[in-house]
Amino acid sequence: MNKCKKIICFTLVILFLITGIPFNNYYENEGLFGHAVYAADSEPLSADEQAVADDKVWLIDNFIILNDYPFMNWLKTDLIFPLSGPNGSSFSWSSSDTTLIDAAGKVYRPIYSGPDSYDVLVTATIAKGTASDTKTFDASVVTLPGSLAVHLEYEDLENDTVPDMVSINGTAALGEKYMSNPHLFSVNSNMEGAGSVYTKKKIQLADDLSFSTHFLFDIYSMYSRYDEGFTFTLQADSPTLLGTSELSSMGSPATSTSLSIEFDTKKDSETAEYEYHGLDTEHHIAVYVNGDYQHPIAIAPAAIYDSGGFTSQNFEANQRFKVWIQYDGTAKRIEIYQVYEGMDDPLFPVISASLDLTSVFKTSDNELIKDIYAGFTGNGADAFSTHAAIYEWSFKNDKFPIGYNLPKMTITGLYQDASNVSITTETIDIDSGYKSLVTALVKDSLGNVMQGVMVNFTSESGIFESTEGITTDGTSATGIT
Known part of the structure; x- marks a missing residue:
């Protein structure tokens, strides 16, 4: 008897590993034998629920094929939205941004104004009778060259x-x-x-x-x-x-x-x-x-x-x-x-x-x-x-960067607001004598310390070892004369 129990248990384990049948709840398997939806220890799926589940799997596979899925993240052409599945489910579509992709799959490419592309979510609602489910796909619409x-x-x-x-x-x-x-x-x-x-x-x-x-x-x-x-x-x-x-x-x-x-x-x-x-x-x-x-x-x-x-x-x-x-x-x-x-x-x-x-x-x-x-x-x-x-x-033929916005840049110009500059000096002792350390602290019009700002140093008395410096995170630009 114990030997039979062991054989039964071993058989169940092998069956679970091959088919993916769980011991509780629903389980969607995408294993060796294709897609299937099972129910265990619960009420079986109704005919409509099973049709919706199977058509969702069909949609996932065929949407990729119909729309050349690797290029969904670089869209330049309209999408193909299937309207029904082989098991009788209907598909209705929606978009997170209809100015880029509408419910019919029409793609509207905006004129380039900085970003190369814009992300959109398109969602299919799969329905039959009283049963329904959804599936969302990621997409990205490429801008038109515009002034490029x-x-x-x-x-x-x-x-x-x-x-x-x-x-x-x-x-x-x-x-x-x-x-x-x-x-x-x-x-x-x-x-x-x-x-x-x-x-x-x-x-x-x-x-x-x-x-x-x-x-x-x-x-x-x-x-x-x-x-x-x-x-x-x-x-x-x-x-x-x-x-x-x-x-x-x-x-x-x-x-x-x-x-x-x-x-x-x-x-x-x-x-x-x-x-x-x-x-x-x-x-x-x-x-x-x-x-x-x-x-x-x-x-x-x-x-x-x-x-x-x-x-x-x-x-x-x-x-x-x-x-x-x-x-x-x-x-x-x-x-x-x-x-x-x-x-x-x-x-x-x-x-x-x-x-x-x-x-x-x-x-x-x-x-x-x-x-x-x-x-x-x-x-x-x-x-x-x-x-x-x-x-x-x-x-x-303009100064604005292509493909992304440079840090702290504004749409009105390429360069940062660096309207407030304060200068401090310090005498430093070196082996050959003394030098002056000049520090420039740069802030914007709101008083925020700015980084990445180029500072040019000039002097009517003395010569700077370096005439340019860039303000860095949390520090100022410095020059030595």
């Missing part, structure tokens, strides 16, 4: 529309859409010589030459031979412009009307200029104009800002970087933000520097040039040299 002059992503590569937007020149190459990690294009396709990718049509900048751009990139080198990097460049000459063969130029144009931001893997001739908060590293970012890469306006390590502050990073293989560049033509300042893909949005710029583009983009008669080509340049030494690839790219 350039907006390229993988879908454009897949649809063969990238060559319609940009001119691919020299050693640059269009990405392969069937690769496991496809990119839009590379600017130095593992070949010797200069390469460039520029918009085919000119883009008209704002009256004050403000612009904003965002892109996703990586730099790869076979056998880790990081010879050079690439630049993001604005120039007014030609969509097919190629730079010099000088490797250090990374293909940037030797022209009197250009702005370049380089993402470099070697210091090269900028060594004398290279000093940033006491750090010294090969991989860096620099800003220069008119092709004069030997004398950058600003230079900084390829740093990432996190909760611990700035840390230097390398542009290494298998790591993609997200970059935002904003130029405010009224404030005459350029800011560059950078993070690893997947990180939170950056809190502080890697570079924040004064720049007057009206002195760069002008004719020989001093007339302002507002129509420019935007793009990327690179240069390769041989088949094993650096390969720089761009995966996403957006560009527009």
Whole structure:
């Protein structure tokens, strides 16, 4: 008898593991034998309840298939809402925001105004007779480009529309859409010589030459031979412009009307200029104009800002970087933000520097040039040299950041309210004598201490060791003279 009990118990355990039948309550199984709903030790489901339960399972499976579920978080087209299930249940639909997705599945993409997309919940009510249940799906509606002059992503590569937007020149190459990690294009396709990718049509900048751009990139080198990097460049000459063969130029144009931001893997001739908060590293970012890469306006390590502050990073293989560049033509300042893909949005710029583009983009008669080509340049030494690839790219002709709101920024302007500044001085004793420590405490109009504000130090008596400082969390900017 005991032996029989053991066999019965063992059989029940095996049956439970295979079918998922519980000993109490209802249980929805999605195991080896498909979906089923069971009831144990309770009243069996009515015919309508069973139909609703089965049609809910059918909806989960088929809604994914009908709407290509992986792209529900990047919606650009209307959704297909089934209205009934195979077991006779009716489906009625609702949306958490009908201005984005209505009850019929129509998708309304808003004009871009900061965020790339907006989240929505769509809910199906499954009903038959007196029985009903609900199922909610997450969705995210992608904004329309709006004022974006350039907006390229993988879908454009897949649809063969990238060559319609940009001119691919020299050693640059269009990405392969069937690769496991496809990119839009590379600017130095593992070949010797200069390469460039520029918009085919000119883009008209704002009256004050403000612009904003965002892109996703990586730099790869076979056998880790990081010879050079690439630049993001604005120039007014030609969509097919190629730079010099000088490797250090990374293909940037030797022209009197250009702005370049380089993402470099070697210091090269900028060594004398290279000093940033006491750090010294090969991989860096620099800003220069008119092709004069030997004398950058600003230079900084390829740093990432996190909760611990700035840390230097390398542009290494298998790591993609997200970059935002904003130029405010009224404030005459350029800011560059950078993070690893997947990180939170950056809190502080890697570079924040004064720049007057009206002195760069002008004719020989001093007339302002507002129509420019935007793009990327690179240069390769041989088949094993650096390969720089761009995966996403957006560009527009105003100062507001693309894809997210920078910390403490307002919709009316790129820069923070820093209307109250107080200065204190302190004499400090050093080995060679005495110096003055100048501290700037910055507050907004409400008296809140502001972080991430650039402070420029000048003096009528004495010379500051550093003329710029950035206020950090809970502290002030300081200068020593």
